[in-house]
Amino acid sequence: MTDIFPRPDEVDLLRSPLFEKEVAKHVETRIKGNSLSGLKVHPIQHVLFPKKDPFDFRRAALMQPIDTITSLALVLSIADVLERFRPPIAKKYVFSYRLKPKDGVLFNPRYNFTSFEQHVSERAKQARTKVLVKCDIASFYDRLNLHRLESTLLGLPLEKPRVKLINELLLFWANRDSYSIPVGGNGSRILAEAALLSVDDFLISHGISFCRFVDDYRFFAPDTKSAHAWLTLFVERLFLEGLSINPAKTSLEDVSSRRVTPLPKVPSPTAEDRPRRETDATRLIVGYTGTVPTKFRELSEKESIELREEDLQETIQTFKTKVVLHPDDIRRLLRMLVAKAAYAELSILPDVLDRFPQFTPMVVDLLVKKTDDIPEATRERLREYFIAKLTNVERVPEYILIAIVRLLGAKGYECKASLLELFRNLKRNAGSFIGRCIIDALRGLASRNDALEIRQYFNRADVWERRAIIRLVDAHLSEEEKRPWLKNVKVHMADDIFAIESFEPKKK
The missing domain is CATH 3.30.70.270 (Reverse transcriptase/Diguanylate cyclase domain)
Incomplete structure (x- = not known):
């Protein structure tokens, strides 16, 4: 698992003390065998993760939860x-x-x-x-x-x-x-x-x-x-x-001309540095430095005051005339738009993303978090822009596709038709995690018929996708209709304790 993607549901399953205990028991048994075969790990897959520079990427590993x-x-x-x-x-x-x-x-x-x-x-x-x-x-x-x-x-x-x-x-x-x-x-x-x-x-x-x-x-x-x-x-x-x-x-x-000052002690962590226990105690990964951010961090009061005094129109004009954009300038523009509550000006984003697409995950996170503040007309224009990106997915990197899929499954930007079309036409070499993300995005939008259609894909799906299909079927089919199928799933995926826990939580 990596932090390129939205937090996977599998992590939240570990909030159950009973399931946490079962996972610990499984892991202890695997390690006790002291052999690679005893670990029962899966091969890992990779997804490119953008760094700060336009053409610099990390090859982030995608591991199964139990392997992590x-x-x-x-x-x-x-x-x-x-x-x-x-x-x-x-x-x-x-x-x-x-x-x-x-x-x-x-x-x-x-x-x-x-x-x-x-x-x-x-x-x-x-x-x-x-x-x-x-x-x-x-x-x-x-x-x-x-x-x-x-x-x-x-x-x-x-x-x-x-x-x-x-x-x-x-x-x-x-x-x-x-x-x-x-x-x-x-x-x-x-x-x-x-x-x-x-x-x-x-x-x-x-x-x-x-x-x-x-x-x-x-x-x-x-x-x-x-x-x-x-x-x-x-x-x-x-x-x-x-x-x-x-x-x-x-x-x-x-640095010989820099001002001489005494060396201070390392400061205590701020509220921003200190991990939130409820969320981070079960996180299996943390972020990297030196990367284009994938999350939009809320502004402090001090930063908001400073940015509100900047000339927004002049900044936008500068952006329009620049041939090459710098990551720090893009980040500052986004934060300035939020500080001034100038959400209608987010219509500049397609131009920004066409020239620096690595910011797509961060932009999507901003759009999702500020949905209620963004004018409907602006949201619709941005939604159409991202839908158009899906017409030629072979040319879109997987991490960008994942961000777009997240947006089209979110409130205010929903487009079930585009997500279903992408799912139906997805090639097996499209990427390591995009199939899973599409199914996750559809879970809140799907109908019974959609669930039946997606269920047919189960036998050809990878392990990540199978767990998502199980959750989607469990959410949209009646007890009588899903019970026989889930019974078969329990037999075929008995070794995947995360899959079983998702529809049949441990009770004792």
Whole structure:
């Protein structure tokens, strides 16, 4: 599971203590066998996930829910040892995913990308820092060598059979290519941090002043000579791990003229940083930094006041004349429209999305959240724009299709006819998750006849789609009509506890 998509219903099933207990029992049994076959994991599929730049993408992993939980449990069994061998948290070398389980949240909320950026800003202002080096590792997750990761883990006081099992699982998901870990899960985040243990130790042993968040490194050099020397050492050490820096994202910045201020303590998490227990305690993944956002975050009062004073018409005119749009400018325009409640001006969105389609998921999230505020005529124009996108789906990336499908199944933008047509004509190579999303979107719109039609697709559907079909049939057919079919489903999908739980919840 990844956070590209709307929250899957399978996660909400874990709110049941009885079902949670059953899942835990299944996972324990799978791991206890200490073999890849005993884990019973499925192959993973992938969906492209947009980064900040127009043509930069992550290949996010799509895992079955039980596999996500199993792999995470497997990694958590060694996570305490891994954390002990990471650079001490108080030294502020590493800000990413510091293990501190509490109230269903895995990582220390005080150490995140925001605190990393704050620390970099403050260190750059120190008198001893004259040159700031910024760089990251090229295609880190995709190029991570699994055999070197295994060697790193075997060098720690861990049970060898457990390390071997983790390696076998990663090799299975990598199709035996020896490279890459799945993008999109906390298990992978912990392992990625472990893969950089020797690099961190190397930099510290050479007295190099640095900090990092995952593969984003910052070096605080006293002069240009040291900056080049440190960067060379870093590149050479990465080479031993089969990794390299991204030249396009490597820079040396003169910070000698910045104001000198004392280095503050890392602030306590704000309400925005602090995970909401009710929602996030059962989340199996969290978001990535450095990506085009897929969710629209509500404005703070301070931000609203500032944006209301901006000249909206001038901003819109600038957008219309620009040939290339910048992500930050698009984000600012959207937030300005909301701050000024200028929802009729959302009619500019087709022009924006035609030039920067990666913002489609965020725009859709905004439209869904602000449905009641948007004039009906504007909603209708936007609805027609997105419906037209479905006439040539072969040219539309899957993550954009998923966003459009979500919109056409939402209140105020519903279009059952378009969703059914897309479902009927969907090719098997259309994508890993789009079929599931169409069925989910239709669940609130379907009639009995629609449910009967979609049910016929069940035997050809993948596992994600089958669970959605079960929920749709359960919602729209009478007890007498669905009972015999669900009885057969229970026989054929007995191993999928999430499927069974969706229509027959555990009672004891």
